Amino acid sequence: MPLFLAFGNLNFETIFSVVSSPSFKSIAGFTVKQSLLSTLLAMIVGFPAAVHYARSSGRLSSLLGITTYIPFFFPSISMAIGFLSVYGRNGIFNNFLSSLGFERVKILYSLGAVLLGHVFYNAPIVILVLGNALRKLPSDVLESSKIDGSGRIMRLLRVELPLVTPAIINSALLIFTYCFTSFAVVLILGGAQFATLEVSIYMNFRLLAAPQNAVVLAVVQFIFIMLFGLLISASEKSATFEQGEQYKEKNRFTAIYSWTFLLFEWLPILGALLSSFYDWTRGEFIFSRISKLFGEKLVLIGAGLTNTLINSLTLSALAALVTVTIAFLLSWQARKTIKGSKQLRIISLIALSVTPSILAVSYLTVFGGFPVPILMLLLYIVISLPVVLNYISGQVIGAELNFLEAAQIDGASKIERLRYMIIPFFRSTIIYAATVVFAISMGEFGGSLILGSKDFPTFAVAIYRLNGSRYLLEARFLSSALGIIIISVVSVSRWFAQKPERSIRNTG
Numbered sequence: 001m002p003l004f005l006a007f008g009n010l011n012f013e014t015i016f017s018v019v020s021s022p023s024f025k026s027i028a029g030f031t032v033k034q035s036l037l038s039t040l041l042a043m044i045v046g047f048p049a050a051v052h053y054a055r056s057s058g059r060l061s062s063l064l065g066i067t068t069y070i071p072f073f074f075p076s077i078s079m080a081i082g083f084l085s086v087y088g089r090n091g092i093f094n095n096f097l098s099s100l101g102f103e104r105v106k107i108l109y110s111l112g113a114v115l116l117g118h119v120f121y122n123a124p125i126v127i128l129v130l131g132n133a134l135r136k137l138p139s140d141v142l143e144s145s146k147i148d149g150s151g152r153i154m155r156l157l158r159v160e161l162p163l164v165t166p167a168i169i170n171s172a173l174l175i176f177t178y179c180f181t182s183f184a185v186v187l188i189l190g191g192a193q194f195a196t197l198e199v200s201i202y203m204n205f206r207l208l209a210a211p212q213n214a215v216v217l218a219v220v221q222f223i224f225i226m227l228f229g230l231l232i233s234a235s236e237k238s239a240t241f242e243q244g245e246q247y248k249e250k251n252r253f254t255a256i257y258s259w260t261f262l263l264f265e266w267l268p269i270l271g272a273l274l275s276s277f278y279d280w281t282r283g284e285f286i287f288s289r290i291s292k293l294f295g296e297k298l299v300l301i302g303a304g305l306t307n308t309l310i311n312s313l314t315l316s317a318l319a320a321l322v323t324v325t326i327a328f329l330l331s332w333q334a335r336k337t338i339k340g341s342k343q344l345r346i347i348s349l350i351a352l353s354v355t356p357s358i359l360a361v362s363y364l365t366v367f368g369g370f371p372v373p374i375l376m377l378l379l380y381i382v383i384s385l386p387v388v389l390n391y392i393s394g395q396v397i398g399a400e401l402n403f404l405e406a407a408q409i410d411g412a413s414k415i416e417r418l419r420y421m422i423i424p425f426f427r428s429t430i431i432y433a434a435t436v437v438f439a440i441s442m443g444e445f446g447g448s449l450i451l452g453s454k455d456f457p458t459f460a461v462a463i464y465r466l467n468g469s470r471y472l473l474e475a476r477f478l479s480s481a482l483g484i485i486i487i488s489v490v491s492v493s494r495w496f497a498q499k500p501e502r503s504i505r506n507t508g
Helices: 002-008 012-019 022-055 059-067 076-087 092-099 111-135 139-147 152-163 165-180 184-190 197-207 211-235 252-274 287-294 305-334 340-353 356-366 372-397 402-409 414-425 427-443 446-451 459-467 472-497
Strands: none
Touching: 002 211, 002 356, 012 211, 022 059, 022 111, 022 165, 022 197, 022 252, 059 111, 059 252, 076 092, 076 111, 076 184, 076 252, 076 427, 076 459, 076 472, 111 165, 111 184, 111 252, 139 152, 152 165, 165 211, 184 197, 197 211, 197 356, 197 446, 211 340, 211 356, 252 472, 287 305, 287 472, 305 340, 305 372, 305 427, 305 459, 340 372, 356 372, 356 446, 372 427, 372 446, 402 414, 414 427, 427 459, 427 472, 446 459, 459 472
C-alpha cells in the first residue's frame, strides 16, 4: 500500500523520463547481467557440495547443513566487512600471497568482487534446496539403477537430476532473486560504479536528493520480483515418488571438494573475527578501544554506540513478538479453510517482493511524519514475515490437535486451551520463529540505512559508518561479533526447535 500510494503521487512525465533514461537502462541491464552470472556461478560452486550432503552423513554433512544458515541469518554488513578483511589489499589472502613472493592482486571494488560475494552468500542455497531434494530420493530406485549397471555420473544425470528438476529450478530462481535485490554486497564490495536497482534506490533517495526517481525504481523492482516469485511458485511441484531413506554412497572427490567449499564459506567469517581483535601494526589488542567506543557519543554515528545497540535489541525483540503473533494467527486461521495455504502463499509472496529499500523509501514518502522507530518496526515485521510464516504454517497446519476438541468437551475455555495446550504444544516452534525474526532484524542493513541514517541509526548502520572512517578494526570486530552471535543463537534455537514437542497429558 505505501509503495503504490507513493507511486500514485508521481506524474507520467517523471515516470517516463526515469524509465527511458540511459542511466536506467544501464543500471537495469547490469542488475540482470550480474544476477545471471552470480546465479550460474553459485549453482556450479554449490552443486558438488549439495551432492555430498545428499549422499553422506556425519561431521562433514552436518557442517554443510550449518553453512545453509549463512544466506538467511548471517548479516550482510558482517559478510561484506569480512570480505574486506580477507580479500582487501592488506587482507589475509593478499598477505598470504605476499609471503609466498607473489604480487598482491586487486579483488575488491570490481565486478569480480560482486560475483564472489554473491557466490559466497548464495551457494549454500543449492545445498539447502537441491541437496535436501536429492537426499529424499528413494534409495530402492537408486539401488536398482546401480544394479542395472549405471555408474555414478550416469545415474546422477539420467535418474537423480530429472527427479529433482523442480528443486533445481527453484534454487536457481531463488538465488537470482537474492542477487537481483542485493544491497550490501554491491554497495560495499563493488562501489557506486556497479550500482544495481536496489543500490540506485538508496542513492537517488539519500545521496542524489531525487526521491521521485527512487520511487519509480522501487516499483519497477517490485514488479520484477513479483514475476520471479510467481516463477518460483510455479516450479514448486510436488514430487512424483515416495520419499525413502537416505541413499548413502562414499565419494572422495565430493568430500574433498566439500571441505574446500567450507573453507571458502567460513574463511571470511572466522578470518574477519581473528583479525579484528588484534592490531597487527601496533602489536596490541583493541579491546580497550572497543570499550571506549561504548562509553562516548560518536559524531560519526550520531548517537552513542551503547544506545544504538540497545535500540537495535529493543526493536528486534518487539519485531519478533509482533511478527510471530501475526504469523501464528494467520496460520491458525488458515488450517480451518481449504484455501488457507494458498492465501498464506499470496501473503508471503507479496511480503517477499517488497525489499527493505523499497519499504524504507515508501514509508518515508507516504508516512514521513511518523516516528522513525515505528517505521523501522514495521519494516522488520514485513521483511521477516515470509520466512516465519512459511515455517509456522508448516508446523501448525499439519499438526494433530485432537486433544483440543476433547478439552473443549471437558469445559476448557479458549483462554485455557491457548495457555495450557496450544502455546506449550508449539513452544519450540514459537521460540525458533522468534529467534529468526530477531536475527533478521538485528542484521538488516539496507532499509535501516535509509530510514534511520540520521535520527535513529541501528547497530548495523553504526558498523557501516565505523568502517567508512578510521575505526576499521573496531568495525571489523563489531561486525564479526554480531554475525557469530546471530549464527550461534539461531543454531541453538534450531537445535531446541528440533526436539520433540511435549505431549499434552491429563493432570489433576
